[in-house]
Amino acid sequence: MKEREIAVFGGAHVDRRGRISGATVLGASNPGTWFEEAGGGGFNAARNLARLGHRVRMISPRGGDAADDIVAAAAAAAGVIDCPFIFLDRKTPSYTAILESDGNLVIALADMDLYALFSPRRLQQRAMREMLAASDLVLMDANLPEETLAALTDTASRGDRLVAGIAVSPAKVVRFRECLSGLSFLFMNEAEARALTGAEVSEADEWPALLRAAGLAGGVVTRGDRAAVAFDRSGTCLAIPPALPALADVTGAGDALASGFLAARLSGLDVAACLRHGIAAAGITLRSPFAASEEMSASNIERALALVPVPQMLS
Numbered sequence: 001m002k003e004r005e006i007a008v009f010g011g012a013h014v015d016r017r018g019r020i021s022g023a024t025v026l027g028a029s030n031p032g033t034w035f036e037e038a039g040g041g042g043f044n045a046a047r048n049l050a051r052l053g054h055r056v057r058m059i060s061p062r063g064g065d066a067a068d069d070i071v072a073a074a075a076a077a078a079g080v081i082d083c084p085f086i087f088l089d090r091k092t093p094s095y096t097a098i099l100e101s102d103g104n105l106v107i108a109l110a111d112m113d114l115y116a117l118f119s120p121r122r123l124q125q126r127a128m129r130e131m132l133a134a135s136d137l138v139l140m141d142a143n144l145p146e147e148t149l150a151a152l153t154d155t156a157s158r159g160d161r162l163v164a165g166i167a168v169s170p171a172k173v174v175r176f177r178e179c180l181s182g183l184s185f186l187f188m189n190e191a192e193a194r195a196l197t198g199a200e201v202s203e204a205d206e207w208p209a210l211l212r213a214a215g216l217a218g219g220v221v222t223r224g225d226r227a228a229v230a231f232d233r234s235g236t237c238l239a240i241p242p243a244l245p246a247l248a249d250v251t252g253a254g255d256a257l258a259s260g261f262l263a264a265r266l267s268g269l270d271v272a273a274c275l276r277h278g279i280a281a282a283g284i285t286l287r288s289p290f291a292a293s294e295e296m297s298a299s300n301i302e303r304a305l306a307l308v309p310v311p312q313m314l315s
Contacts, residue, residue: 010042010141038074048259064088120151252291
């Protein structure tokens with residue numbers, strides 16, 4: 001696989017996850033365990049793409065605190081070129097989640113105010129312009145302000161490269177609304193697709209028409225263990241993720257799917273093959289306790305593909 005230049009803009013912070021040991025009881029104290037690691041939609045994808053053999057730069061604002069050290073160490077361990085904007089008088093953003101015993105999310109709190117300081121003006125710096133010009137893929141997540149996403153998409157989409165987004169959450173995906181036409185792909189779950197379009201649908205194959213009408217040329221909508229749908233200008237496909245005996249943690253699975261999909265796209269594969277690769281990458285992450293699995297590799301994705309059904313192409 002040819003090494004490609006990738007620039008990732010977005011969240012790189014500390015994830016704190018508590019996992020309830022037994023049945024979840026709302027409004028009460030629940031016994032469980034606590035886990036802390038580096039995370040963020042963009043950063044998870046950056047580490048996955050680096051482990052898949054690409055040269056990846058991560059650009060994100062961080063504070064001058066111990067959490068910054070955690071992120072920097074995780075970047076080095078994954079082979080990501082760390083390019084932060086450091087605000088010494090601020091704290092690094094954080095994401096705190098409570099998970100049920102089966103790994104599904106109960107509730108989460110995102111302390112992300114620092115990302116609002118990543119203004120479009122920073123993209124005008126010479127180093128940023130040169131980085132964008134040299135990139136085969138520019139990936140961003142919706143932790144960034146709406147105006148920064150618009151400026152980044154406008155600049156990146158002028159060249160012959162992939163430009164992709166990660167929705168992050170229903171509350172944040174709407175920040176992409178004004179720049180959808182500049183994206184090659186947007187990766188989202190069904191709740192995020194509803195927030196973006198304002199539509200309620202019952203079948204996965206209804207999403208592509210709605211998202212195309214909103215201005216999006218390509219995208220993927222995941223639906224947990226139900227069929228995921230992917231589309232681009234050439235067509236639409238559906239694929240059902242393989243059943244897993246147990247989930248270690250759902251955190252990062254969507255970011256992994258985006259990583260596997262985009263790595264396959266950089267290799268020239270069509271939308272159906274890309275979706276299979278994305279689902280295979282997500283499966284590797286779902287079996288891992290980490291948001292960016294240390295087992296992510298091109299060879300492990302090839303092995304995982306044996307479990308992923310061939311997508312159904314739709315007219």
